[in-house]
Amino acid sequence: MAVAAPVAPTITLPVDDILARLLSRFGDKILTSSEFRGETTIVVVSEHLPAVAQMLRDELGFEQLVDITALDWYLQAKNAPNPGGIMFTGGDLGELKVPARFEVLYHFLSHSLNARLRLTVLLQETDPAVPTLVPIYSGANFFEREVYDMMGIKFIGHPFMRRILMPDNWQGHPHRKDYALGYEQVEFTHNIDAIEALKPKSIPPPRPEDAIFEIDGAPTEISLSGGGALDATTLALQEFQDPSNETMLINLGPHHPSTHGVLRVGMQLAGEKVVGAVPDIGYLHTGIEKNLEYKTYTKAIALTDRMDYLAPLSNNLGYCLAVERLMGVEVPERANILRVLLCEITRIASHLVAVGTNAMDIGAVSMFTYAFREREYALDIFEMVSGARMMTSYFRIGGCALDVPIGFSSQVREFIKMMYARIAEYQALLDENPIWLERTRGIGEYTAHDALQLSLTGPLLRATGVNWDLRKRQPYCGYETYDFNVPFNTSSGKGDIFELYRLKILEMGESLRIIEQALERLSITPGPVITTNRKVAPPPKAELSTSMESLIHHFKLWTEGFKPPVGYVYQAIESPRGELGFLVSSDGTNKPHRVRVRTPSFANLQLLGHIAPGHTISDMVGLIAMTDIVLGDVDR
Amino acid sequence: MSNQVIPANQIATTQQAKTGALGAAFFKLEDAVRWARTKSMWPLLFGLACCAIEMMATFASHFDLARFGMEVYRASPRQADLMIVAGRVSRKMAPVVRQLYDQMPEPKWVIAMGDCASCGGVYNNYAILQGVDEIIPVDVYISGCPPRPEALMYGILQLHEKIKNGEPRGQIKIENWGLRG
Ligand code: SF4
Numbered sequence: 135m136a137v138a139a140p141v142a143p144t145i146t147l148p149v150d151d152i153l154a155r156l157l158s159r160f161g162d163k164i165l166t167s168s169e170f171r172g173e174t175t176i177v178v179v180s181e182h183l184p185a186v187a188q189m190l191r192d193e194l195g196f197e198q199l200v201d202i203t204a205l206d207w208y209l210q211a212k213n214a215p216n217p218g219g220i221m222f223t224g225g226d227l228g229e230l231k232v233p234a235r236f237e238v239l240y241h242f243l244s245h246s247l248n249a250r251l252r253l254t255v256l257l258q259e260t261d262p263a264v265p266t267l268v269p270i271y272s273g274a275n276f277f278e279r280e281v282y283d284m285m286g287i288k289f290i291g292h293p294f295m296r297r298i299l300m301p302d303n304w305q306g307h308p309h310r311k312d313y314a315l316g317y318e319q320v321e322f323t324h325n326i327d328a329i330e331a332l333k334p335k336s337i338p339p340p341r342p343e344d345a346i347f348e349i350d351g352a353p354t355e356i357s358l359s360g361g362g363a364l365d366a367t368t369l370a371l372q373e374f375q376d377p378s379n380e381t382m383l384i385n386l387g388p389h390h391p392s393t394h395g396v397l398r399v400g401m402q403l404a405g406e407k408v409v410g411a412v413p414d415i416g417y418l419h420t421g422i423e424k425n426l427e428y429k430t431y432t433k434a435i436a437l438t439d440r441m442d443y444l445a446p447l448s449n450n451l452g453y454c455l456a457v458e459r460l461m462g463v464e465v466p467e468r469a470n471i472l473r474v475l476l477c478e479i480t481r482i483a484s485h486l487v488a489v490g491t492n493a494m495d496i497g498a499v500s501m502f503t504y505a506f507r508e509r510e511y512a513l514d515i516f517e518m519v520s521g522a523r524m525m526t527s528y529f530r531i532g533g534c535a536l537d538v539p540i541g542f543s544s545q546v547r548e549f550i551k552m553m554y555a556r557i558a559e560y561q562a563l564l565d566e567n568p569i570w571l572e573r574t575r576g577i578g579e580y581t582a583h584d585a586l587q588l589s590l591t592g593p594l595l596r597a598t599g600v601n602w603d604l605r606k607r608q609p610y611c612g613y614e615t616y617d618f619n620v621p622f623n624t625s626s627g628k629g630d631i632f633e634l635y636r637l638k639i640l641e642m643g644e645s646l647r648i649i650e651q652a653l654e655r656l657s658i659t660p661g662p663v664i665t666t667n668r669k670v671a672p673p674p675k676a677e678l679s680t681s682m683e684s685l686i687h688h689f690k691l692w693t694e695g696f697k698p699p700v701g702y703v704y705q706a707i708e709s710p711r712g713e714l715g716f717l718v719s720s721d722g723t724n725k726p727h728r729v730r731v732r733t734p735s736f737a738n739l740q741l742l743g744h745i746a747p748g749h750t751i752s753d754m755v756g757l758i759a760m761t762d763i764v765l766g767d768v769d770r
Numbered sequence: 771m772s773n774q775v776i777p778a779n780q781i782a783t784t785q786q787a788k789t790g791a792l793g794a795a796f797f798k799l800e801d802a803v804r805w806a807r808t809k810s811m812w813p814l815l816f817g818l819a820c821c822a823i824e825m826m827a828t829f830a831s832h833f834d835l836a837r838f839g840m841e842v843y844r845a846s847p848r849q850a851d852l853m854i855v856a857g858r859v860s861r862k863m864a865p866v867v868r869q870l871y872d873q874m875p876e877p878k879w880v881i882a883m884g885d886c887a888s889c890g891g892v893y894n895n896y897a898i899l900q901g902v903d904e905i906i907p908v909d910v911y912i913s914g915c916p917p918r919p920e921a922l923m924y925g926i927l928q929l930h931e932k933i934k935n936g937e938p939r940g941q942i943k944i945e946n947w948g949l950r951g
Contacts, residue, residue, distance in 0.1 A: 300897075301862045308896055315895050388866055389816040390845075396818055396863055417863040418819055421897035437892065440915075443820035487823070506830030513827075524820060524916055766819055769860075 152194055152251065159189060170701040171459055175252045180264045183255055187240070187270050196242040196251060197586045199267065201732040202277035204238045204285040205702075205719055208311035211235035211259065235259040236287060239717070240267070241704060241732070245602055252704065263288040273589025276740050284309035284423075299416035299769060308424055309728075315421075315428055381409060386754065388417040394491065394758060395765025399742070403751060411746035411754070413739055418769040426729040430695030431457050432531060434726065439525040441731060442767035444484040447476050447516070448709040450529040453729070455610055456705035456716035457531045460698045463670055468656070469533035469663045470611045475546070475652035476519065476528065477611075478645040482553065483512035484710035485638040492635060492759035493564060496573050501563060508556050511549050518542060532671040533664030538656075546653055550646050557642055564635070574631035578745040578757045581628055588744065589737040592712025593637045594761065596622035597629030604708040616651050618644045631760045670696050695724040704732075711735055711762055735767035800936070807851075807877070808930040814850035814870065815843035819857030821884035821916040828919040838926060847873040852929075853906070854922075858886035859899040871906045879933070880940065881925055882908045885915045907940040 153167055153176070160182060167176045178186050190196040211234065234256035242251045255264050266289040267274040278289040279298040286307035289295060297304060306313050381404045388398035396417035402410035422441055426434045438453045439446035451473055458465065465473075490505025513523040519538050520526035528535050564570050582598035584590075595602055603620040605613040621640035623633055664671045672691050673684035702719035712734030721727040738761050745757055797805075817825055829835040829843065844850040847870045859867055871880070882902050885891035888911040890900035902908060909932060912925040 299862075313896075388863065389870060395822070396866075417860060417866070418858070419860050419862060419897050420819075420858055420893055421895040422893070424897075425893060425895050440820055440892075443823060503831040506827060507832060510827070510832040523918065524824065 152249075155194065156186065156189065160186065171462075171703050173250070173252060173703060175254055178253050178255055180255045180257065183240075183253065184265050184267060184270060186253065187242075187267050190242055190251070190253075191270055194244070195246045196244040196249075198243045198245070198591075199240065199271035199273050199277075199589055200243045200250075200591075200706075200713060201241040201589075201704075201715060201717070201730075201737075202238065202267075202274060202281055203717060203730040203732070204236055204281045204287055204309075205728050206285060206309065206311045207235055207237065210721070236262050236285065238264055238281065238287060239730075241715070241717075245600070245607075248607055250704070257287060261288070262286070263290050265290050266292040268292055271589070272587045273737060273740060276736060277589075280736075283307065286310060297416075299419040301416070308421065315424060384751070388414075394763055395768075397739075397758065397763065397765055397768070399746075399754070399758075401746070401751070401754070406750045406752075408746045408749050408751060408754065411743050413742050415739065415765070415768050418765045420766070420770060422770045423729055423731060427726055429726075430724050431698070431726065432691070432695060434729065435530065436525070436527045438731075439527055440766065441733060441770050442709060442711065442714070442735070442764050443524065444487050444764050445480045445710050446524060446526055447480040447528065448707060448714060450527060451477055451611070452705060452707045452709070452714045452716045452731075453718075454529045454531050455707065456703055456718040457698070459703045459705055460701070460718055460720055461531070461670055461696070463532050463665055463667055465533055465611075465665060466662050467612075468537075468659045468661045469665075471652050471655050471659055472534050472538065472663060473529060473611050474613065474616070475649055475656065476516070478648045478652070479512050479515055479546075479549070481645045481710045482642050483509050485642050486512075488710075488759070488762045489560065489635060489638055492631070492756070492762075493570070495755040495759045496570065498564065498567070498570060501560065504556070504560065504563075508553065511552065515542075515545055515549060518545060530664055530671065532667060533662070535664075537663050543653055543657065546649065550649055550653075553642070553646055557639060557646075561639060571632065573753070573756060574635060577631050577749065577753050578760055579628045579630045580741065580745050584741070584744060585629070588740045590712070590741060591737065592708065592710070592734050593634055593641065594629065594712065594738050594741065596620065597633040597637055599623045599627040604706055604713060608706070610705075610707055616648050618648050620644070631756050634760050634762070697722055697724050702727075706732070709734055711764070711767065712738060731770060733767040733770060735761075735763040735765075736770075739763050739768055801934075804934050804936060808933050810839050810842075811852045811879075811926075811930075812842050812844045812850050813840060813852040813854050814847055814874065815845045816870065817856045818859060818863065819886065821856040821887070824916040824919055825854060825856040825883065825922060828922050833919040833923070835923070835926075838923070840926065847871075848875060850874055851878050853878065853880045854883050855880060855887040855902045855906075855908075856883045858884075858891065858893060859902050859905075860897050861899060864899050864905050867902065868905045879910075879929055880906055880908045881910045881912065881922075881929060883912050883922060883925070884917055885913060887911075888913065891915060903940065909940045 153174075156165060156176070165176055165178045165182075165186070167174060169175070176186075187199075236257040236259075238255045238257065240253040240255075242253070243249075244251070257264065262285075264287065266278060268278065268289075268291070275292075275294070276298060278292050279294065279296065281287050282289060282292075282295055283297040283299050284307055296302065300308065381402050384401045384403055386399040386401055388396040398414040398417060400412045400414055401408055420440070422437050426437055429437065435450055435453060438449040441449050486505040486509045490502040493501035516526050516528075517523050519542065520528040520535065580598065582595075582600050585595045585598045585600065591602075599622060601620060601622045604610075605618075606620055621637050621644065623629065623637070626633070668684070668687040670691075672688050673681070677684040678688055698720040700720055700722045702717055704715055704717045706713045706715040708714075713732065714734055715732035717728075717730035717732065719727040719729070741761055742757060746754065749757065817823070827833060829840075851874065853871060853874065855867065871878070880902075882888045886893065886898065887902045888908075890898050892915070894900070899905065910925045910929045912921055914921050917925070
């Protein structure tokens, strides 16, 4: 069967206009563009990158830098006829002569135009380096450090160019193609000794002087561009520079129970006041992105669950949608309804943990037990459809693994009924609780400008009054046909812990409304839950004994998988924490060339260093809870 | 009051407790100590990854680990005698886990919860320790990704059995790990 036409982009990019303006300014000596699956990529010569980015931000309305990542075309560069690597060809605006091995990708998002744009920079094998974008978009900070850590590409002018995920003394850059996955051999009794001998034997034990993370000028680490430094930071800075003020370094985590995982924060204190806080991450770095390159497209789904482990189904969905875009596969209606339904239950389950642990950290322990009580019901539903409580791996490329069992609807209906009542209970518990209000209102305030600059997404962005939700603005899975509201801060324009709590409670209510509608549609929408495109989804088991062709398809799919066309797509969805984006790059083989996951928690964590200064140390756990990070999502 | 010896399983009826006549029970001291150890194990409150969420679910309302006298998680390693390694241990985290283990007072036990902590799980790669027993001795391994709360409880009960029977502790793979450099 022929592969269906590529899914049309859901938004119309004013690309021609943007391109024309960029061209008239910079000329085709420094840039060219190409298009694939409705996504525009502009290739820029590296020296001119900051100027182009500046223009994108100031004149063309791209408020947010969503992601920075890099691809390594090691094999292609090695086999290229010209010295120095592959040559970029096939641009729409003419050919750029840049031999390259690495490609750095910048994803920009414009709220006002509702458009996305990708800039890429091609770099040679030796000493790859690009100018930093931190002065233009502060959110580039963590992303650039990650690219440096994982790919070994330097960002010239970055104020804190150090490893972010791997230990400081790590050798090599793991995401490079010439870096081995490690441990790939399977151990058997006959070779276990040989493999054992190769395993690293001594990880240096921690020394006392490592126990406290150095804060190299942390309070001034990076100031927000455009609007000057945050008030709290300035305040704290003055206090810090006052010589009569003695400061102290305190280490929080990485095993501290209130850091929501293995987050470590190096804090500089003046008495009870925090003057600087630097998150130190990577303690849960799992190498999932690297592992994904060694799986076929279908098998990779199981690994995506384990990143944001509070919202596994959202991860499955993001990945499947990306591969579907790459392959140009249509998903049946019933599968889309199921996807929406289950992802919204995921959102509720995830927000329950967020609200429950946030309240517990501040002292309202009973909220935690309530939240976990209700979460069990959501897990029961996941178990019902997939057999697993948490790691469902239920979505497949082209649909869902199987149809829901009998009794599903009534169970979900009960869940909805119960949740409405329970949400009211939470509100009764917390909304007017004076201690809760005292400890959350006005704590950790930040503005929309900060949020946009720091690449924040999801509730953290909406808490500052920015009405941006991908389900509404760039809908997927048919979200545009559901009736729901996006709660955002309409009053103060400033986010704080309480506002985040309030939004999450409201979002749970909206999710319930979506679930109700999806349930109704499910009952009247019969049909398969997975595409009939036999190139990506296996035929039903029953067909195997009657049709030779089905047998071949089945065999091919399970032994080899499928081979998408060469190219990359970026697909973003609104996970409970914000924009979850999957960049899937294919080199035409049956395994991804690279899967980059733009996780919301990673970017959202950047907020912590900016809001912490000026607060007391007892507020720190509240602030960490507010950012609602999941360390699996941060570190991957 | 008579000097009558009351069997251990009847020692605390209300009447006797009220009168203070608790009688006597005979044990080997060793057995009594082991029995006592299983009744108030205090796990170290720390989690690593997805498995930690299931561990939280285990001591939250629905599964209620308090039934085994074990809901008192201690945030300080100095007050804990059981380490539940709930999740994958990265090479960056390994020294920290080891230090926590070293800080726990003897006697102490370790449960490796989940495939990752037991053997590296699905992550056969550069970043993850292929089983936490590379750096600390493990007494009970629980399979599952993540193990269900029931599985964790079963693992804990298995550990209790092990302690009661006086079985030896687990083995560590890297001998010189604790040596300070
Ligand atoms: S065993 Fe599975 S659930 Fe547990 S930490 Fe590993 S990946 Fe997560």
